[in-house]
Amino acid sequence: MYKLxxxxxxxxxxxxxxxxxxxxxxxxxxxxxxxxxxGLTIVEGAxxxxxxxxxxxxxVDGYASTGEQFGMQTDGTWDAHIAxxxxxxxxxxxxxxxxxxxxxxxxxxxxxxxxxxxxx
Amino acid sequence: MAITINGSGTVxxxxxxxxxxxxxxxxxxxxxxxxxxxxxxxxxxxLKSGRKNLIINGGFxxxxxxxxRVFGSNTYTxxxxxxxxxxxxxxxxxxxxxxxxxxxxxxxxxxxxxxxxSSGTRMALATMLESVDSERYAGKTVTLSFWVxxxxxxxxxxxxxxxxxxxxxxxxxxxxxxxxxxxxxxxxIPNGSYPTTWTKYEQTVTCGAGMKNLGARFLFxxxxxxxxxxxxxxxxxxxxxxxxxxxxxxxxxxYGEELALCQRYFQYNPxxxxxxxxxxxxxFTHSFTCKMRATPTVTLTGLTDYHELYNSAGYNxxxxxxxxxxxxFGADIKLxxxxxxxxxxxxxxxxNQTALSYDAEL
Numbered sequence: 001m002y003k004l005x006x007x008x009x010x011x012x013x014x015x016x017x018x019x020x021x022x023x024x025x026x027x028x029x030x031x032x033x034x035x036x037x038x039g040l041t042i043v044e045g046a047x048x049x050x051x052x053x054x055x056x057x058x059x060v061d062g063y064a065s066t067g068e069q070f071g072m073q074t075d076g077t078w079d080a081h082i083a084x085x086x087x088x089x090x091x092x093x094x095x096x097x098x099x100x101x102x103x104x105x106x107x108x109x110x111x112x113x114x115x116x117x118x119x120x
Numbered sequence: 121m122a123i124t125i126n127g128s129g130t131v132x133x134x135x136x137x138x139x140x141x142x143x144x145x146x147x148x149x150x151x152x153x154x155x156x157x158x159x160x161x162x163x164x165x166x167l168k169s170g171r172k173n174l175i176i177n178g179g180f181x182x183x184x185x186x187x188x189r190v191f192g193s194n195t196y197t198x199x200x201x202x203x204x205x206x207x208x209x210x211x212x213x214x215x216x217x218x219x220x221x222x223x224x225x226x227x228x229x230x231x232x233x234x235x236x237x238s239s240g241t242r243m244a245l246a247t248m249l250e251s252v253d254s255e256r257y258a259g260k261t262v263t264l265s266f267w268v269x270x271x272x273x274x275x276x277x278x279x280x281x282x283x284x285x286x287x288x289x290x291x292x293x294x295x296x297x298x299x300x301x302x303x304x305x306x307x308x309i310p311n312g313s314y315p316t317t318w319t320k321y322e323q324t325v326t327c328g329a330g331m332k333n334l335g336a337r338f339l340f341x342x343x344x345x346x347x348x349x350x351x352x353x354x355x356x357x358x359x360x361x362x363x364x365x366x367x368x369x370x371x372x373x374x375y376g377e378e379l380a381l382c383q384r385y386f387q388y389n390p391x392x393x394x395x396x397x398x399x400x401x402x403x404f405t406h407s408f409t410c411k412m413r414a415t416p417t418v419t420l421t422g423l424t425d426y427h428e429l430y431n432s433a434g435y436n437x438x439x440x441x442x443x444x445x446x447x448x449f450g451a452d453i454k455l456x457x458x459x460x461x462x463x464x465x466x467x468x469x470x471x472n473q474t475a476l477s478y479d480a481e482l
Binding site: 005006007009011015016017018019020022024025026027028054055058059060062063064065066067 | 293397398399413414415416417418419420439440441442443444445446453454463464465466467479480481482
């Protein structure tokens with residue numbers, strides 16, 4: 001079983017390996033073989049994540065980095081910064097995750113490969 | 121014609137073949153009586169020098185993935201060596217103690233109780249060169265040599281013998297042991313004659329004009345399943361593939377050289393600095409030790425002791441590679457932790473060495 005990740009890298013769920021879209025990579029070649037044999041049922045689309053308030057508060061638009069915090073605590077702006085972040089990202093933002101469709105390139109690339117038979 | 125020795129010591133009249141085999145030996149010729157300038161150019165050009173062995177890790181000295189016994193199929197064990205597709209076998213490192221054999225390490229291939237696809241195992245050991253190292257030998261003669269010994273002269277079930285094999289592929293860097301190869305079997309040691317002491321063998325093949333990849337493989341010719349794992353074994357080392365029809369002495373390379381050659385196909389991450397991009401994930405980049413053969417597969421190699429933060433005590437719990445823009449030159453990766461670290465966007469992170477493996481094997 002496989003799952004697509006950000007930037008279309010492929011996660012092999014049996015060992016959590018991350019496989020690139022690289023024609024010369026043997027794991028990618030095997031991925032296409034597996035899709036050709038088993039169909040798209042073995043591939044799950046990428047997660048589409050709606051961030052919750054925790055992720056937003058700790059993300060790029062949230063709390064200042066640890067280094068910046070030292071300065072804020074010195075100049076007295078720290079409390080206002082905390083209040084501002086909490087206002088912009090209230091706890092009512094609970095977020096969620098949905099699964100995207102498997103993009104067309106997966107089947108298209110699998111259709112191109114030649115099936116490898118067992119070698120004796 | 122009469123043989124004449126004139127007054128100045130010149131000998132004439134000696135016919136071609138006039139000195140029978142064995143009559144001129146090291147005792148006949150004084151030390152340094154034949155100098156380098158007297159070696160004909162036609163002979164000197166055939167002498168081998170430098171980098172003659174096309175096989176990487178033919179002495180089985182490099183085991184980045186670990187030296188313990190691993191059973192599997194199509195998994196790499198010793199660097200550059202695998203069981204090959206469908207062929208179940210156990211692979212492990214063993215020491216060579218026979219002082220008459222010029223090696224310190226060997227690969228032991230053990231029998232398996234696990235069936236392959238067609239209900240048996242040939243206990244295979246395989247490696248393959250990539251195209252950039254193979255194509256120059258198209259149309260030329262190459263010789264494979266190796267040392268091997270078995271656990272017994274007769275092995276129950278291994279009825280039709282054991283052999284070495286050279287494989288040629290007409291496509292660039294195909295799946296390992298893919299269909300469509302031209303394979304030449306040789307050596308063919310019959311059951312009952314398996315050597316139990318280290319013995320050297322060789323096999324010579326003239327490659328096809330269209331050859332793009334060369335591979336070497338060792339295996340039994342029939343499928344075997346043993347009652348339990350490791351009921352019997354063979355050990356192999358000193359694998360050399362060289363141009364020409366003669367197997368010369370093995371080319372020993374230093375461990376550092378051999379490791380560097382292997383890292384084109386497999387390596388671990390160094391200790392590297394990264395940046396937290398969320399409360400549970402951080403991103404980092406680093407260059408590889410050398411340019412890898414292809415963009416590698418990235419695998420978490422354990423689930424604890426993965427990374428540290430400011431605190432020197434470390435922090436565990438990375439769970440997946442959630443973002444991967446790695447190329448053959450270097451890694452560009454985001455790792456996600458299953459635990460909430462409490463770190464903020466922009467905070468630094470530190471990834472321990474060997475937390476990730478990069479695999480670009482054929």
